[in-house]
Amino acid sequence: MVKVRLKDDVREYENGTTVADIARSIGAGLYRAACAAKLDGKVVDLRTPVEKDCELQILTFDDAEGKKAYWHTTSHIMAQAVKHLFPDAGFAIGPAIENGFYYDFDLPRTLTPEDLRSIEAEMKKIIKQDLPLERFELDEDAAVALMEKEHQKYKVELIREHAGKGEKISFYRQGDYTDLCAGPHLLSTGRVKAVKLTNCTGAYWRANAKNKMLQRVYGISFPKAADLKNYLNMLEEAKKRDHRKLGRELDLFDIYE
Template identity: 45%
Template structure:
């Protein structure tokens, strides 16, 4: 049998017979390596502890107390929930059941509505299943065999999922615990006995595959944790979050409303809320003037060809709204950048004119699905403190440093700590490799020059350029995306922006997209929850 070479996190190395289970390889390194492990990471890929290892590489244990480990645990809990539901309600059809940020869910097709009493029965049955300590076993079968299996089980949704896989996918993986088998990529915990703390939360409607034209299913939400203590702390956190919920406080303080008669995701500001917003926006204008920005204003709609030229039509169309005027198509702006570029392009620019800093408290519209809308923090119309800086490549570093300093100042004024991420090139990007490399290197060098600690967020840049994201932390230590700096070589190229350099020749400027507070609506929502409605005196709408 062939040998494989394995490297551990402490850089020690060992050789093993090919096919040894990941858990055994980890236990060979340290006896307690798998004590709290729920999975393994092999060459940056998560696998089961029982998975045979057939390749050279680096291996590590995925501890249940880590975010990745809890996610694996919750995914496994969703499977035992599905098993419990089918045992108690045999006519139920199962669909999908992933882990999510704070828990898990599973969608069921069932003609009767699940009641709170049903959830209690399901929880009790789940506890019985967990106590059996049944192993999660994985097997790979041909897609034809899987289709036949789920047809016999009367599970049409699983059959549909398999049939919709790409033609080159010849096999699928199945997981079984006890008498329940599910279509799943995994990984999963070794056995149901690892499940120590869980709670079913509520039932909601959900369209199959998120498509409103499909059948409405019942989604059971739940959460799970490594220990009962972890779960107890979570529910204390949830109660505090409810106390601070900006939707409740917004109504109590008479700040704003969201009215379904008007439309979802559309905010109506009451006098006190409008005053709070005005205080913030006036502060923004004053601070931007101090930092050499010019205030500009752009229209709400622009002709379709502008969005085609910018790349938004190819990469952002699903998030836009469109209209027609006199047989001419228009896009309602989801971003403010195009008008700002037209201001730049309105006359010949010299290197002596740069940098130019255009600032707009610009209202934009983005098509968000109804299911993700949430008070002020996820809306369809919002205003952002949007600025675009056009500069020479030599000025890029100093401009980024100035923006970072502005963010630091603003977060201090409003009382927030924050973390920093560098988000790199996504799969749907536009622009050349060279431009992306230059832009990313410029942002990273600027971050190093600030001395800020930062993480790399691979593949999460904008489609036109990499970005620095500043994620503020509220009183409950939740992170919120607000400030961002995006470096863009692509749009100046697409719109043929240039300046006359000292050599008398045309040169291409670099464009920085940036916001400081981001969406004013979202920022106010976060602000309400951070202060639980008790604003600092200078922000209080009622003095």
């Protein structure tokens, strides 16, 4: 048995009990809301087994680290959708950011607004499938071989930066999509409830103008559709305020007075 110190309690569990099962034992609502966990101060997946006495905090979307895991998982869902629609796409990086997430893609042509709508629709199909996100680790040679088989040169470059360190390289798999990633991630794609792709811009690989220009797609996601609607309304109001401010600065509203 292991002793797990929670926020207001200390409980005992069988050695190897996962964080997800501990969350479920605390309450069904917490289990449904759980995004990740903090195990002795380290942010981990919900699939992580607890194998010694520890301090545990279940993280939800209301926590910064939980929100980051939620958005990071959504970026992987977007990448999987892009793979379905553009099988020859190259994948660079796809982190969570302050407000949402992005992923940088090497694509055969410039994305259009209609493409973004198609990607978003494909993401919703992947979410509906409720695919589990499974972490696994490989040594450097096996990791390179896996990404070379997938023709993912950007991932190979990132892996080779670990050359000689003797470190295991971690990946996450969901259905037919595998990505180089340290995590943590949600239990499954179905935990993402509301998503919107918001913008597409150019971005140089490694932020270096000597490298290839990639296409960076931004998005946002929430556990509730109402939260997404409120966020998009807030963005729209901000645009209107910026327009009015610019108008005042240029005296555009004084022309006909």
